[in-house]
Amino acid sequence: MxxxxxxIVNGKPYSGExxxxxxxxxxxxxxxxxxxxxxxCVVGRCGACTVLWNGRAVKSCMVFAVQADGDEIVTVExxxxxxxxxxxxxxxxxxxAVECGYCTPGMLMSAYGLLSKGNKPTEEQIKxxxxxNLCRCTGYGNIVAAIKEAAxxxxx
Amino acid sequence: MDFPIxxxxxxxxxxxxxxxxxxxxxxxxxxxxxxxxxxxxxVRSTCAHARIQSxxxxxxxxxxxxxxxxxxxxxxQHVKPLRVGxxxxxRTVKLYPLAVDKVRYFGEPLAVVVADxxxxxxxxxxxxxxxxxxxxxxxxxxxxxxxxxxxxxEDVGGNIxxxxxxxxxxxxxxxxxxxxxxxxRIRSHRITACPIEPRAYLAQYNKEEDSLTxxxxxxxxxxxxxxxxxxxxxxxxxxxxxxxxxxGSFGVKIQTYQEELLLPYLSRELxxxxxxxxxxxxxxxxxxxxxxxxxxxxxxLTKDGTMLGIRDKIIADMGSxxxxxxxxxxxxxxxxxxxxxxxxxxEALGISTNKTTHGSLRGIGKADASYIxxxxxxxxxxxxxxxxxxxxxxxxIPADAxxxxxxxxxxxxxxxYHLAMKRTAEIAGYEHLRKEQxxxxxxxxxxxxGVALVMEPTSSSRIHATGGxxxxxxxxDPSGAATVFSSMGEQGQGHETTIAQIVASxxxxxxxxxxxxxxxxxxxxxGFGTGSSRSSVVLMPSAWVAGKLMRDKILGIAARRLNxxxxxLEIGDGQVFAKENSSQSIAVMEIIRxxxxxxxxxxxxxxxxxxxxxxxxxxxxxxTPDDKGRMNTFSSYPYAAVIAVVDVDVxxxxxxxxxxxxxxxxxxxxxxxxxxxxxxxxIMQGIGAALFEELRYGEDGQxxxxxxxxxxxxxxxxxxxxxxxxxxxxxxxxxxxxxxxxETGMLGPPPALCNAVEDALSPLSVKIRETPLTPDRILDLIxxxxxxxxxx
Numbered sequence: 001m002x003x004x005x006x007x008i009v010n011g012k013p014y015s016g017e018x019x020x021x022x023x024x025x026x027x028x029x030x031x032x033x034x035x036x037x038x039x040x041c042v043v044g045r046c047g048a049c050t051v052l053w054n055g056r057a058v059k060s061c062m063v064f065a066v067q068a069d070g071d072e073i074v075t076v077e078x079x080x081x082x083x084x085x086x087x088x089x090x091x092x093x094x095x096x097a098v099e100c101g102y103c104t105p106g107m108l109m110s111a112y113g114l115l116s117k118g119n120k121p122t123e124e125q126i127k128x129x130x131x132x133n134l135c136r137c138t139g140y141g142n143i144v145a146a147i148k149e150a151a152x153x154x155x156x
Numbered sequence: 157m158d159f160p161i162x163x164x165x166x167x168x169x170x171x172x173x174x175x176x177x178x179x180x181x182x183x184x185x186x187x188x189x190x191x192x193x194x195x196x197x198x199v200r201s202t203c204a205h206a207r208i209q210s211x212x213x214x215x216x217x218x219x220x221x222x223x224x225x226x227x228x229x230x231x232x233q234h235v236k237p238l239r240v241g242x243x244x245x246x247r248t249v250k251l252y253p254l255a256v257d258k259v260r261y262f263g264e265p266l267a268v269v270v271a272d273x274x275x276x277x278x279x280x281x282x283x284x285x286x287x288x289x290x291x292x293x294x295x296x297x298x299x300x301x302x303x304x305x306x307x308x309x310e311d312v313g314g315n316i317x318x319x320x321x322x323x324x325x326x327x328x329x330x331x332x333x334x335x336x337x338x339x340x341r342i343r344s345h346r347i348t349a350c351p352i353e354p355r356a357y358l359a360q361y362n363k364e365e366d367s368l369t370x371x372x373x374x375x376x377x378x379x380x381x382x383x384x385x386x387x388x389x390x391x392x393x394x395x396x397x398x399x400x401x402x403x404g405s406f407g408v409k410i411q412t413y414q415e416e417l418l419l420p421y422l423s424r425e426l427x428x429x430x431x432x433x434x435x436x437x438x439x440x441x442x443x444x445x446x447x448x449x450x451x452x453x454x455x456x457l458t459k460d461g462t463m464l465g466i467r468d469k470i471i472a473d474m475g476s477x478x479x480x481x482x483x484x485x486x487x488x489x490x491x492x493x494x495x496x497x498x499x500x501x502x503e504a505l506g507i508s509t510n511k512t513t514h515g516s517l518r519g520i521g522k523a524d525a526s527y528i529x530x531x532x533x534x535x536x537x538x539x540x541x542x543x544x545x546x547x548x549x550x551x552x553i554p555a556d557a558x559x560x561x562x563x564x565x566x567x568x569x570x571x572x573y574h575l576a577m578k579r580t581a582e583i584a585g586y587e588h589l590r591k592e593q594x595x596x597x598x599x600x601x602x603x604x605x606g607v608a609l610v611m612e613p614t615s616s617s618r619i620h621a622t623g624g625x626x627x628x629x630x631x632x633d634p635s636g637a638a639t640v641f642s643s644m645g646e647q648g649q650g651h652e653t654t655i656a657q658i659v660a661s662x663x664x665x666x667x668x669x670x671x672x673x674x675x676x677x678x679x680x681x682x683g684f685g686t687g688s689s690r691s692s693v694v695l696m697p698s699a700w701v702a703g704k705l706m707r708d709k710i711l712g713i714a715a716r717r718l719n720x721x722x723x724x725l726e727i728g729d730g731q732v733f734a735k736e737n738s739s740q741s742i743a744v745m746e747i748i749r750x751x752x753x754x755x756x757x758x759x760x761x762x763x764x765x766x767x768x769x770x771x772x773x774x775x776x777x778x779x780t781p782d783d784k785g786r787m788n789t790f791s792s793y794p795y796a797a798v799i800a801v802v803d804v805d806v807x808x809x810x811x812x813x814x815x816x817x818x819x820x821x822x823x824x825x826x827x828x829x830x831x832x833x834x835x836x837x838x839i840m841q842g843i844g845a846a847l848f849e850e851l852r853y854g855e856d857g858q859x860x861x862x863x864x865x866x867x868x869x870x871x872x873x874x875x876x877x878x879x880x881x882x883x884x885x886x887x888x889x890x891x892x893x894x895x896x897x898x899e900t901g902m903l904g905p906p907p908a909l910c911n912a913v914e915d916a917l918s919p920l921s922v923k924i925r926e927t928p929l930t931p932d933r934i935l936d937l938i939x940x941x942x943x944x945x946x947x948x
Contacts, residue, residue, distance in 0.1 A: 021275065030273075035187035036180020038403070040352040041436040045864035048352055076180035089178040093170060096833045100648030101177030102353040102403025108178065127872045134864070136352050136404050137648045139836035140872040 005069040009034065010078030018065035025049040027065035028075060036076040036105045040134070047133030050106035050113075051075050057113025059106075059132070076105035079112065088112060088150040095146035099137030107133050111147045115154045123148065161824065161892070162661045168829035169667065171653045182401040185356035185371045186433045193358070194223055196422065196432040197277035198415065199267035199284045200441070201259035204295070204510040204857020205306065206288035208257060208266060216269055216283040221276035224426060225284070227267045228254030235421050236387045238412065246481040246506065247317045249309050253387070253418035259288070260308055260476035261512050262857050263441030265414055270422060270430065293857035297473040297507040298450065308476055308508040317474060318481050318506025320488050322564060322785055327501045330465040334456035338536045344524040344906070345927050346448035346473070346851040347844075349517050350869055351647070353403020354434035355443065359419035363427060367394040368420050375405040375647055376685030380412055381677050387417045388424070395420075399675035405647040406841070407516030408443050410685040411480070415442075440862040445851055446517025448473040449487060449524045455532055456499075461540050461547045465499030466491055466529075474506045475514040481506060483514060485789070486521025486613065489564045493529045494573050494611045494795065495551040500563040510857045516687055518841060519612065519899045523906065526610040530907030531924075534607070534914070544607040544911065545581060549574060552609070559776075559888070565786025566613065567776055568793040569823075569895065570885045576797040576819045577609055583879050584799040584817040597919060603814070604916025606800040610903035613790030614896025615693035617774045625773045626694040627681040630659060630702040632766040634752045636745050637669040640702070643683020644695045645675030649898065650830040651691060655699045657826060658892075662703025663710065664727035664744060681769055689896025693792050694774050696826055697890050702770030709766065713747045716759045775889040792887050792895035794822040800908040804916040806938055809931030811847060811913060813876035818904055821883045824893035828882070831897050836878065838901025844870040846906040850928050921945065 006015040009032060016031045023042075028034045028051070037060055040046035044062040051060045052074035079086040085093070088108055098104050107130055114121055114129035121129070126147045135143065176182050199211075213225045237250035255266040267284055271277035292306040299305060300315040308315055331337055358371040368390060374380050377397040385392035402409065415432060423430040434442070450471040456464040468491050472484045488504040537547040552573040553560050560568040581587075589605050596603045617623040629641040640655050656670040673679055683695070711722040714732035718725070718740055726735050733741035748766060750757050755764045778787040801814040816839065825831045848868040852860040861867040886893030906927065913934070914924045922941045926933065 019275070029186075030189070033189075034180070035184075036182075038184070038353070039186070039433075040354070040403075041864045043436065043863050043865060046352055046436075076178075080179055085175075085178065092178050093174045096171065096174075096829050098171070098174045098177050099650070099833060099837065100351070100353070100404040101173070101182045101401060102184065102351070104177045104182075105180050127875075131871050131873045134352060134869050134871060135837070136350060136406065136841065136869065137837045138833055139838070139840035139878075140875045141836050141878065142833055144872065144875075 003066055005066055007068055008072045010074055020064065020066055022065045023061055024063040024065045024068050025060035028060060034075050034077050038102055038105055040102065045134065046103070047110060048103050048106040050109040050133065052109060052113055055116065057110045076108055079108060087153050088115070088147070091146040091150035095142045095149060097138060097142040097146040103133060103135045107135065107143055111150070115151055120151055164657045164667055165661045165826055166824070167657070167827065169653060169657055169827055171650050171830065172656060173650070173652045184353055184401050184403055185358055185373050188358055188371055190360055190429040193429040193431050194270050194272065194426065195274040195277050196419065196430055197269050197274060197281045198265040199269070199281050199286070201255065201262060201264040201266055203259065203288055203290060204262045204293040205291040206259050207291065208255065208259065209287040209289050211267060212285045213267060216280040219276065219280040219283055221272035222269060222280045223272070224270040225267060225280065228252060228256045231418065231421070232256045235417065236389065238383055238387055238417060240477065247312045249312060249477055251414065251477050253414045261510050262859050263438065263512065268418060268422070270426060293510045295509060295511065295853055295855060295857055297471050297509055300507050300509050308510060315508045316505055317508045318484055320485060320504040321502070322488065323501035324499050324563060327465055327467060327499050330499045331456045331467065334464055335459040336457045336539060337454055338532065338539050339454035340532060340535060340925065341450065341452050342528045342531055342925050343450045344447040344527055346445050347517070347849045348440065348443055348445050348851060349406035349408035351404025351406055351408060354436055354439040355409065355413065356433040357416055357419045358429060358431040359423040360429040361423040361427065367396070368424065369396045369398065370420055371398045371400060372416060373402045373409055374399050375402065375410040375645060375687060377645055377675055377677050378643070378682050379685060380416065383412045384417060384420050388421055397677045399645040402645065402647040405686065406518040407446070407520060407687055409647065410687040411444055411515045436864060437862050440867060441512060441859050444515025444517065445475060445512050446483070446514065446520060447524055448514065451528045453528060453532055455536055457536055457540065461542050461550050463495050463497050463551045466497055468502045470502065470504040472504065472506045473509050473511065473514065475509060475511040477513050480515055482616065483521040483524070487525040489566055489789065490522055490525045490613055491529055492563050493526060494553060494609050496553050498563050511853060518838065519902045522613050523903050526903045527906040530608040530610065531910055534911045545577060545586065548577060548607065548609060565778065565782060565788055566790065567788045569776060569887045569889055571793060571795055571821065572883060572885050573609055573795065576795065576821060576883055579881065579883065580797040580799050580817055580819045583881060584801070584815070586799060589801060602804040602806055602916040604802045604804065604912040604914070606802065606908040606910065606912025606915060607798070608904055608907040608911060609795060609797045610900060610907065611793055611795040612689070612896065612900040612903055613793055614689035614899065615774055615791040616688045616789050617777045617791070618789055619779050623684045623688060623690050623694070623774055625771055626683045626690070626698045627769060627771045628655065628699040628702045629681050629767065629769045630706050632665060632706065632748055634748060636748055637671070638663065638665045640670065640672045640699060641680040642672055642674040642695065643681050643698070644686045644691060646686060649686065649691055649834065650827065651695065654696060654826045654830065658696060658699045659703045662700065662707045664730070689898040690774070692826065692894040693890055693896055694772050696892055696894060698770045698772035700770070700891055701772055702768055705768035705770055706766065709762070709768065710744065710747055712759050712762060713750050714742050717742050717750065717757065791889060792823070794895040794897060794900045796820040796900045796904050798904040798908040800905070800912045802909065802912040802916055804913055804934065809934035811929055811934065813843070815879065816876045817879040819881045819883055820900060821885050822897040822900065823887040823895040824884060825882070826892065826894060832880065834898055835880065835901040838899060839878065839904060840870055840875065842902040842905030843874065843909070845902065846909040846927060847929050
């Protein structure tokens with residue numbers, strides 16, 4: 001059964017048709033063509049599909065689109081404002097925290113979810129926040145360094 | 157070689173490509189959706205070895221949104237099989253896009269559904285019923301060699317599909333005369349690469365042009381193009397393969413797959429774009445697997461620890477439709493590793509089984525060799541009561557012996573093994589570590605120190621196989637910006653940045669004004685896939701050659717305009733000027749205008765325009781063996797010394813890596829930042845291989861670890877404290893002095909961590925011969941060792 005759902009994505013209202021079984025990740029990618037959100041396992045382990053759902057970082061392959069009806073979603077495309085990179089994006093670039101780029105949007109959104117809470121996180125908290133995001137290229141060290149640096153000049 | 161290594165070569169320049177990745181603007185195959193695209197899902201075998209008796213696809217054809225269903229038999233009438241294997245040592249088999257009469261591994265595709273979307277395609281897959289006549293599953297490679305074992309490929313005649321033999325004269329005498337012989341059976345377990353982006357393909361047939369475009373998450377676009385042409389009997393010139401952004405490969409995407417050959421056929425047949433993105437479960441079951449070699453290996457030594465010789469028998473599990481033999485040959489050629497051992501014998505057998513096809517994986521074959529050798533060295537050290545560093549230092553090939561011809565004919569370009577080991581021991585504080593270990597043991601803490609020095613043969617080339625050369629075409633546009641068309645695609649290696657660094661250094665065109673195009677067979681010159689860490693050994697030098705040709709052309713034009721010989725000219729700050737009188741100068745832009753629009757001012761016989769192609773042939777390669785069967789099939793030899801420190805919790809079996817210290821030498825680095833990041837990731841992948849990851853098969857051939865829930869990749873939580881340093885011994889065979897850099901990291905953890913854990917558990921006499929070192933395996937080993945001790 002298809003249903004029309006409405007969401008606020010990256011601050012803009014969207015509506016579209018979703019089957020009851022359509023995953024939020026597929027709705028964002030195929031329906032709204034926001035392809036920055038990636039799929040790597042579809043069992044909630046790799047985290048490449050992480051988005052913010054009402055302010056919380058979630059894996060969008062674990063959510064049905066209809067569950068998010070009326071809610072607010074932020075994807076990686078929503079981080080940069082007025083063509084200016086978000087401090088997290090700048091910091092990932094500067095710290096060489098990206099190789100193939102496939103896990104990157106999910107990493108950024110998990111980090112964004114953590115930093116949005118407002119406190120300056122410890123290294124342990126940073127690791128905890130991205131422990132559900134797998135990266136096969138970088139070995140994580142530069143990603144942790146990037147998030148640590150971004151936390152210093154982060155404004156929500 | 158005379159070569160000016162000018163900035164920005166060698167600088168930690170930020171990657172060009174990162175900006176699009178952090179903003180979600182990367183473009184991977186799954187991000188493409190041409191209008192009218194249909195989606196594919198595969199019916200896959202639910203058993204490991206069976207004859208297909210019948211298949212009923214009628215119900216599936218009637219399902220909503222289904223456009224077509226094809227069985228393997230139907231496809232075989234229209235698509236030629238790919239002939240794979242076929243070296244002098246490897247038997248040839250035919251690879252059809254879908255299984256025809258028989259399935260040979262769990263998950264093999266045997267029918268395909270095309271539907272309006274993926275959800276509907278998968279619904280229809282569930283409606284296909286298949287009747288199988290079960291055959292005995294051939295799972296254990298040693299049992300597969302026995303007479304009477306079921307045969308995977310009847311037309312090959314048996315399960316031994318590959319044989320290689322090499323022996324030096326008098327090897328048996330060396331073993332008879334030795335003071336000590338250590339002998340072991342060691343197995344490297346089966347793992348897979350697991351890039352976070354699974355495979356993904358999109359084929360679009362254009363009826364008007366009778367042409368075909370294939371977007372593939374491949375690491376080998378030019379070869380793929382030829383193979384599609386072969387199986388479809390379609391002109392190669394009308395096929396364009398595009399590898400857009402590719403989300404990692406680590407070897408697994410360099411080979412051609414069954415599904416990859418089928419999609420172009422479907423698109424031509426149905427007249428619509430056809431897309432398939434692999435699920436993770438499919439990737440674990442169908443993506444190429446790696447490692448899985450059993451070695452019966454022995455080493456002869458003198459009492460003082462001098463290594464005299466090695467004898468080895470390798471039994472390699474190739475899986476079902478084996479495609480390459482590099483894994484076995486690389487292991488067989490490099491079992492003597494970094495040591496001065498000139499007596500060696502090996503018998504290597506490749507065995508076909510009912511497991512997923514074996515293929516490329518970061519460190520293919522070389523990781524098996526270095527793991528098993530470095531384990532054996534520790535076992536020998538224990539037998540001789542020698543320190544693991546001392547026995548290595550005693551036997552390393554000395555720095556002044558390079559280029560060094562090893563016993564199988566490999567020519568190692570350069571290295572400073574003693575220095576790397578010594579420096580690693582300094583960083584680790586080795587002497588202090590040993591004292592600390594003794595104190596901790598008194599407190600009941602099982603701390604272990606593991607030593608290894610791993611060497612990674614990189615940039616392979618073999619006749620009719622891969623990697624003989626790479627190429628870059630370089631164009632300076634009339635606007636003054638430059639474009640480089642690279643023969644090799646990238647999957648995270650940073651070519652867009654490093655190629656631009658090289659071209660900027662040669663031509664004076666600013667780094668920001670250089671764009672690198674790769675992965676598209678239409679504009680790029682021919683070349684082989686991104687694997688064997690050959691980018692830095694052949695691709696980057698080809699960019700350097702292109703840069704040099706362009707530089708010569710710019711200087712030639714300036715020479716005529718300034719009336720100064722080219723040798724006395726220099727490029728800098730957008731000008732070409734006389735070295736002895738910098739006021740005698742001409743703007744680079746003026747030279748560009750001359751090349752395109754004022755060609756009457758060009759030197760005599762110079763072609764107009766600014767476009768050149770640089771080729772670089774893989775150096776230091778033998779394509780045929782000498783009379784003793786010796787040859788060099790890899791061109792450069794990076795290495796890393798490692799000391800790993802671990803604590804083992806004997807109650808839980810958990811291993812904590814306290815510190816991982818390593819000194820890496822990959823020669824000159826074009827961009828040290830890129831090397832370091834890649835090396836860290838490579839080490840982490842090796843930690844996963846040593847401690848967590850394993851493809852496990854049941855006796856019936858079912859793959860038991862086919863999701864990320866049961867095949868565990870290391871996460872950030874498993875990241876150890878890492879002390880990483882480089883030493884630089886330039887490669888004398890390439891103009892940039894670089895060796896391969898992508899794989900050495902992955903080789904270190906398996907031997908270093910196993911050596912460390914065995915060292916930690918030495919008070920309990922635990923011996924490690926099987927991996928990965930999961931907590932349950934550690935507890936099991938401790939229990940067995942205790943039972944053995946109790947029974948005297």
